[in-house]
Amino acid sequence: MSRPILEVQGLTMRFGGLTAVSGVSFAARSGEITALIGPNGAGKTTLFNCVTGFYRPSEGIIRLHKPGEPPTELQRLAGHRIARAGVARTFQNIRLFPGMTALENLLIAQHNRLMASTGWGIGAVLGLSGYPRAERQAVELAKRWLTATDLMDRADDPAGALPYGQQRRLEIARAMCTEPALLCLDEPAAGLNPRESDELARLLLDIRAEGTSILLIEHDMGVVMRISDRVVVLDHGVLIADGTPAEVRRNAKVIAAYLGEDEEEVAAADDRRAMPQASAAGLNRSGSNP
Amino acid sequence: MRLQLALKDALVGAVVAALLFVPLVALRTDVGSTGALTLRYRWTDAAILIGLVFIGRLALVLWMGRDGLRPSTSAGPWTLRLQRLGKLAAPAFLAVALVLPAIPGIDRYWLDLGILVLTYVMLGWGLNIVVGLAGLLDLGYVAFYAVGAYSYALLAQYFGLSFWVCLPLAGVLAAFWGILLGFPVLRLRGDYLAIVTLAFGEIIRVVLLNWVSLTGGPNGISGIPRPSFFGLPFSMAGGEGTFAGFFGLEPSSTHRVIFLYYLILALALLTNWVTIRLRRQPLGRAWEALREDEIACRALGINVTVTKLTAFALGAMFGGFAGAFFATRQAFISPESFTFIESAIILAIVVLGGLGSQIGVAIAALALIGGTEIFRDLQEWRMLVFGGAMVVIMVLRPRGLVGTRTPSIALGKRRAIDGKLVGEGHG
Numbered sequence: 001m002s003r004p005i006l007e008v009q010g011l012t013m014r015f016g017g018l019t020a021v022s023g024v025s026f027a028a029r030s031g032e033i034t035a036l037i038g039p040n041g042a043g044k045t046t047l048f049n050c051v052t053g054f055y056r057p058s059e060g061i062i063r064l065h066k067p068g069e070p071p072t073e074l075q076r077l078a079g080h081r082i083a084r085a086g087v088a089r090t091f092q093n094i095r096l097f098p099g100m101t102a103l104e105n106l107l108i109a110q111h112n113r114l115m116a117s118t119g120w121g122i123g124a125v126l127g128l129s130g131y132p133r134a135e136r137q138a139v140e141l142a143k144r145w146l147t148a149t150d151l152m153d154r155a156d157d158p159a160g161a162l163p164y165g166q167q168r169r170l171e172i173a174r175a176m177c178t179e180p181a182l183l184c185l186d187e188p189a190a191g192l193n194p195r196e197s198d199e200l201a202r203l204l205l206d207i208r209a210e211g212t213s214i215l216l217i218e219h220d221m222g223v224v225m226r227i228s229d230r231v232v233v234l235d236h237g238v239l240i241a242d243g244t245p246a247e248v249r250r251n252a253k254v255i256a257a258y259l260g261e262d263e264e265e266v267a268a269a270d271d272r273r274a275m276p277q278a279s280a281a282g283l284n285r286s287g288s289n290p
Numbered sequence: 291m292r293l294q295l296a297l298k299d300a301l302v303g304a305v306v307a308a309l310l311f312v313p314l315v316a317l318r319t320d321v322g323s324t325g326a327l328t329l330r331y332r333w334t335d336a337a338i339l340i341g342l343v344f345i346g347r348l349a350l351v352l353w354m355g356r357d358g359l360r361p362s363t364s365a366g367p368w369t370l371r372l373q374r375l376g377k378l379a380a381p382a383f384l385a386v387a388l389v390l391p392a393i394p395g396i397d398r399y400w401l402d403l404g405i406l407v408l409t410y411v412m413l414g415w416g417l418n419i420v421v422g423l424a425g426l427l428d429l430g431y432v433a434f435y436a437v438g439a440y441s442y443a444l445l446a447q448y449f450g451l452s453f454w455v456c457l458p459l460a461g462v463l464a465a466f467w468g469i470l471l472g473f474p475v476l477r478l479r480g481d482y483l484a485i486v487t488l489a490f491g492e493i494i495r496v497v498l499l500n501w502v503s504l505t506g507g508p509n510g511i512s513g514i515p516r517p518s519f520f521g522l523p524f525s526m527a528g529g530e531g532t533f534a535g536f537f538g539l540e541p542s543s544t545h546r547v548i549f550l551y552y553l554i555l556a557l558a559l560l561t562n563w564v565t566i567r568l569r570r571q572p573l574g575r576a577w578e579a580l581r582e583d584e585i586a587c588r589a590l591g592i593n594v595t596v597t598k599l600t601a602f603a604l605g606a607m608f609g610g611f612a613g614a615f616f617a618t619r620q621a622f623i624s625p626e627s628f629t630f631i632e633s634a635i636i637l638a639i640v641v642l643g644g645l646g647s648q649i650g651v652a653i654a655a656l657a658l659i660g661g662t663e664i665f666r667d668l669q670e671w672r673m674l675v676f677g678g679a680m681v682v683i684m685v686l687r688p689r690g691l692v693g694t695r696t697p698s699i700a701l702g703k704r705r706a707i708d709g710k711l712v713g714e715g716h717g
Contacts, residue, residue, distance in 0.1 A: 155701045156700045160711035161708075
């Protein structure tokens, strides 16, 4: 399981004079959950937007390795081609199609496959193409994810009328309906109550078990530490740690970033090899992004 | 207590009405006998209007309370009833439209009115694809109507092509211009898109007006061939090879009108059929998704540019068909028929009907075009009635007559979605 699915090399993103992400390199391994954490303003979402094609990075390479296919350089693709390459994402502030039903939301996610079956759209209008069959398959896939996210009884309700937690799950279901190799989640647990967070964690583990790798930004350290196989920590746009949850939890730089200690104190803390408990408490303290 | 409140409210209403009507109605300038402007006072008219506002507001507040009338986007009691009727209403409308020429007492005037209404129904349905489904505010739709009309007129004039050859060509040319306009402007959003489409509509008109050698400029093009019944011309002379002669009928000028009526009915139904089918397919769903959230569409791998272009091209194509029909019906076209007010009327039909609703657009076209025609006797007050009706609808139903959205697919029963949740598009 050590093969990488996503490889980020020397990624730099500048907005005018501001460098939001500076020379970050890491790899997310195939079949694993990789968490991207860091204090507010660390550049997590910027990095995310580069990976999912919403920003074009100033420098660096983002490579997607799909099994059995040559690697794709994502930073060269047009925005809508990233999803076709196999990267799906959700948004920090949920972006569903509120006036459309849950089922319709999931069918739109399968647009490209469905569109291919309509014969340039003309065949299906005339009733000549294999579209009905393709649509039945698409509905089956949608039903599978509605069941997996426990939304089956809300299938015909408009997405905008669902409660918050269900909207979060529907957005994940929608991303999964694009059948991605890598699922990128931007703070999926934000605003969820503890029970919903637990359900979310279980859902993500199920998704991993089905072979989709996950890259997630998360502030809920309970979720991150429990389900991640690997944690990447950013601070001020620079990568400061990369390792298993246990390693990261002990990393002095990470503790410093979260507790806001200055460098001498970090060195002192390093010397004393202190306080694994305190670090966990420190990680938990950080709130969610606004 | 309530009477006091109502009186106060009515008084405020009357003051506002007075501020409006005193300068607008009470004072009027006329051209006197010497050619100079003279001021004429119409205090009675203004007083009547202000009195109407006062009494109306008083009655309204007394009857329904101050907040009795609220804007609503959801299905109200009457819409629910209408929706139950809706299953019957659409076929009923269609049935009436189909047998209209056969109904006794329907003379040429009514048929002409029917043709006019159906032309706007078709234009409304065409624009509905762009504005209602894809959420792209197009203020220059009339440009494609003009392209269609001039395509047929010029092709017939210069190459002698028949209407049936030119109809698809007019659609294709209009779609082509739709794409040509679409490429540069579809990256714009909202207000910017609206302004550029508005400008495009004007550019087409100004070009038609000034390219005298090709289009005849302000003189327009006359003598555009009338349509034939699949090769059989409509002729008053009768005899072999004409419509009347072939079917052994008495030659009559209403034959052509009836034929034109069915032609535009068929074209409008084609527009409707294509739209309804596309809405239930990936392309139509992608349009609606685009209206709801463009960024989410991109994240799901939908090519936003291509999807917008198809909406633009398809809407333009139906506009082109309607234009070709307009040219053959009138036998004369000039740039005057394609001014901005036409775009505004078509857009008003779509907005009043309810963005994305087919039946709503049809009813709005009937009310707006048929209604203004029926109120012709009111002369100068016609536009007041028109404007008043529009204000009332927009106050009470801000999302149009049919403000709800019907899902394109459902596992169980399709339930209408409240207009509050449905996006209006950002351009």
